[in-house]
Amino acid sequence: MRLDPPDNREVDYSKTRNNVTNWFDTEYSKYQRLANIPEISSVRMSLAPKSTVHANGIEDLTVTRANAKQVLEFVEAVINSLGDYKPFLEARYIKKLQAWQIEERLGFGHSQTQNRIRKACALFAQTMDMTAGTRLTAYKD
Template structure:
């Protein structure tokens, strides 16, 4: 087994946090909605005109729903690899959408400390997702030619 060399560029914590926040707001929330769609056995509900391509819409929806549930389970597995504080921060801040003061109370941190820890938690999450799921959540600082 060949391992990829470790990333040596310096992480841009602020941009990575923005990327992770946006991912949870858009992608993760789509998977949550899709996974919660009830299973429809034989009734065909559609606002679109009938066409031959939508004949298997119930089956397609069932497959998409199952895939969404797998994605949510995978994200939970990634979160489980993080330390307890990072898990609490990401779950409360980015999944449950609690307000800053609520998260501060949960993890017992001041607002500036929470921001730093949130950035670090997002970086850990982003790097793990990038390595395992092929996302591009982690952002890196640009290096000048003099630093190379």
């Protein structure tokens, strides 16, 4: 296994935060929807000929649900790895709280909260880029 050297370019926090926001709004919410597809009802016995098309559809849906749940668990693990920045990312993107609500709950002022959310986004993006192959981190030119 070969590890690439760390990227020494300067992170563009604003663009990275936009990328992370967009990822949570599109990809993460898609995985949440897929993981929450209702369970398939039990198989009913019939004398009718076996329908492989229907069986494959049920199997595909089950695999899709399992994959989506796995992605959500992976993202949760990445968020849990953020240490002191975890509550900021979780509050903003998982619980969908507004900035003033985060400030109130976590006891930080506006600028401190915004700085910590930006840093949390950068750490999340870099971790996802290294482990999941995403390209969420933006760099200054």
